[in-house]
């Protein structure tokens with residue numbers, strides 16, 4: 307009879323408790339799939355755990371991850387505590403000690419991408435990180451295995467459940483930003499520090515991982531252009547809606563003739579684009595391969611059970627590899643380590659895109675000519691230009707909405723600086739990218 311697999315679980319929060327439940331509820335099914343019993347031998351947690359309804363009769367619970375790291379019987383260490391200090395020690399030390407590691411820690415992996423992946427490449431054990439990107443959607447596995455014959459040209463998607471939940475609540479239900487964020491926190495979607503979600507940082511962590519797996523290279527987090535959703539106002543949501551768009555926080559990466567592009571930011575997405583109908587905490591990622599064409603993966607992007615599903619899929623993959631005597635069955639970044647390179651991300655100012663510009667003007671009559679002149683000076687073509695009254699009490703004030711043709715982002719930013727300097731522009735110009743279908 308095959309020996310049981312012993313797991314050490316670091317962290318028993320939203321995801322950790324979901325992993326515990328899944329392994330217990332689906333134990334017999336998982337045994338049929340792996341031939342092994344999985345025992346969570348140790349748990350390390352600083353949180354209260356007696357109220358979670360979990361059976362700890364086979365598990366020793368302590369507040370120290372060292373108890374897990376020092377236990378020679380543990381085969382797989384699951385890091386779900388988050389953060390970058392103790393989590394980094396857990397991941398690196400475990401790999402150095404020949405253990406396999408499963409982590410959902412996108413912040414850690416994206417910041418120390420090269421160091422951790424190099425350590426994993428040299429290690430006897432495996433590193434699983436499916437749960438770090440897009441919750442329950444097996445997007446890492448799709449790219450690394452499903453599209454392993456394709457050259458990935460680009461990906462674009464909604465990879466932060468909390469931000470999508472907030473934008474959906476604001477646009478569909480008219481809920482305020484703060485209320486929607488609170489609800490997302492209560493549902494267990496948000497990061498411990500929700501600034502990561504609303505400032506686009508969490509999505510950026512995931513984009514760096516998607517870029518690495520898609521383009522088979524290391525990228526620096528610091529080179530990624532990152533903008534969150536805190537600047538999105540109800541007026542932009544309303545104008546987008548009237549113009550046939552919804553506003554989504556998108557994360558994307560692409561391979562171009564000039565190098566690699568990557569960004570996170572709000573975008574106007576046409577209602578005809580499938581991403582427009584991804585609502586609440588759901589995520590979706592479109593991936594374009596040079597042979598497969600466009601694909602889209604959709605599912606729950608955050609929350610206890612979907613993320614636990616991804617963690618356990620990595621535990622099972624690890625066990626199957628072990629059972630087959632394979633230490634590192636798949637190259638982590640979908641390419642053999644000797645071919646991995648470090649690549650730069652092109653600054654956003656050197657890329658092109660179409661943009662939505664919203665100006666608030668006093669005395670529109672005199673202003674249109676100046677605005678058109680400034681855009682023309684920066685070679686920005688105009689697709690449409692419309693005016694919208696603000697309220698009856700402010701008869702001389704109007705919003706002017708401009709949709710540009712595809713233009714250089716650097717020049718658009720210069721034009722905005724000039725527009726902001728005009729005496730009749732009363733509020734700084736709002737610029738949002740328009741996603742090209």
Ligand code: HSE
Nearest residue numbers: 466467468496497608
């Ligand atoms: N806070 C993250 C989100 C959790 O909302 O997407 C899943 O990574």
